[in-house]
Amino acid sequence: MRGGPVREETRPFWRRYSVAGGLLLLAVGVSLWFWWGRQTAMQAVQAPSHCALPAQPASAPHPGMVWVPGGTFEFGDTENPEEQPIRQTTVAGVWMDRTEVTNDEFAGFVRATGYVTLAERAVDVTKHTGLPPDMQQPGAVVFVMPNDVRGGGHVTQWWRYLPGANWRHPGGPTTSIDGRGAFPVVTLAFEDAQAYARWKGRSLPSEAQWEWAARAGQTRAAQDHAQPAQANTWQGLFPVVNSGDDGFVGLAPVGCYAPNALGLFDMIGNVWELTSDAYTPTHPEPGVALPMPSDVRAVAAVGQRVIKGGSFLCAPNYCMRYRSGARQPQDDDLGTSHLGFRTILIAPGP
Numbered sequence: 001m002r003g004g005p006v007r008e009e010t011r012p013f014w015r016r017y018s019v020a021g022g023l024l025l026l027a028v029g030v031s032l033w034f035w036w037g038r039q040t041a042m043q044a045v046q047a048p049s050h051c052a053l054p055a056q057p058a059s060a061p062h063p064g065m066v067w068v069p070g071g072t073f074e075f076g077d078t079e080n081p082e083e084q085p086i087r088q089t090t091v092a093g094v095w096m097d098r099t100e101v102t103n104d105e106f107a108g109f110v111r112a113t114g115y116v117t118l119a120e121r122a123v124d125v126t127k128h129t130g131l132p133p134d135m136q137q138p139g140a141v142v143f144v145m146p147n148d149v150r151g152g153g154h155v156t157q158w159w160r161y162l163p164g165a166n167w168r169h170p171g172g173p174t175t176s177i178d179g180r181g182a183f184p185v186v187t188l189a190f191e192d193a194q195a196y197a198r199w200k201g202r203s204l205p206s207e208a209q210w211e212w213a214a215r216a217g218q219t220r221a222a223q224d225h226a227q228p229a230q231a232n233t234w235q236g237l238f239p240v241v242n243s244g245d246d247g248f249v250g251l252a253p254v255g256c257y258a259p260n261a262l263g264l265f266d267m268i269g270n271v272w273e274l275t276s277d278a279y280t281p282t283h284p285e286p287g288v289a290l291p292m293p294s295d296v297r298a299v300a301a302v303g304q305r306v307i308k309g310g311s312f313l314c315a316p317n318y319c320m321r322y323r324s325g326a327r328q329p330q331d332d333d334l335g336t337s338h339l340g341f342r343t344i345l346i347a348p349g350p
């Protein structure tokens with residue numbers, strides 16, 4: 001007879017309502033947090049459309065590139081299984097683009113050659129049977145910020161295949177790259193990046209070449225795996241709250257953050273970068289030859305490539321791959337809105 005409701009009525013007012021009040025405050029707090037994130041995101045839309053790069057001497061042999069001296073280093077890191085085993089690796093010196101390839105640069109290639117990217121071509125449904133109807137149309141995978149995350153938080157809640165998305169319309173058919181010439185070109189497939197590199201007389205870096213260049217002379221991975229300050233990454237709770245504290249909530253124009261000690265910009269963050277290496281779940285054991293960019297066999301008949309550096313979507317609660325040693329696989333035949341590339345040139349040093 002003396003059940004719960006009676007006892008409930010005898011409790012002081014403040015105790016009766018403390019739970020409900022706490023929940024209300026929590027709801028208000030979360031709402032404000034979302035609102036603040038969105039407001040900051042809207043302000044960050046006003047971010048610059050390009051960032052000035054330091055002048056290079058007129059005598060620079062390969063404008064837009066910097067020399068990466070050869071060296072021996074501890075290739076790999078300890079954060080994730082795929083970064084291991086760490087193996088001592090020697091790479092020769094190469095010239096490397098000091099920024100990611102931009103929309104303007106890729107547009108120059110397309111104007112000169114008439115090249116059509118994979119995301120713009122008809123989908124060969126005979127090679128990909130069982131595709132849902134939207135994926136049978138040309139397009140690419142685009143990050144779309146969700147309002148909330150349900151269940152276990154499957155990636156399909158923020159990654160969507162959008163018909164009509166391609167390098168000219170990187171956020172989907174209603175978006176464009178007008179005024180975004182200095183932004184990294186995205187939604188390219190591996191063969192598109194390779195075609196651009198070949199046209200320039202260059203190639204894509206191998207994973208080891210890329211990682212050594214990102215280290216800028218440090219022979220070991222930094223022990224501090226913290227989120228870097230000088231890189232375009234995600235601040236807040238991925239994928240729903242991005243404060244944009246680093247100035248950008250999405251892609252940034254190339255060269256907006258301090259370069260590494262070699263003068264290379266955005267090696268970490270902004271967009272992931274393609275390498276020429278076929279993806280393997282771990283590094284090859286010491287003694288097993290690493291694939292080299294000139295080795296055509298390494299880039300033929302494989303489905304996934306190693307990508308490096310992390311992107312604007314890497315947050316402390318998700319991805320966390322804003323490190324030189326981090327790596328992920330990328331399907332060769334799919335463009336995404338967080339993936340770009342830069343090229344290397346094998347030529348005598350300065």
Ligand SMILES: [Ca+2]
Nearest residue numbers: 266267269271
């Ligand atoms: Ca990058």
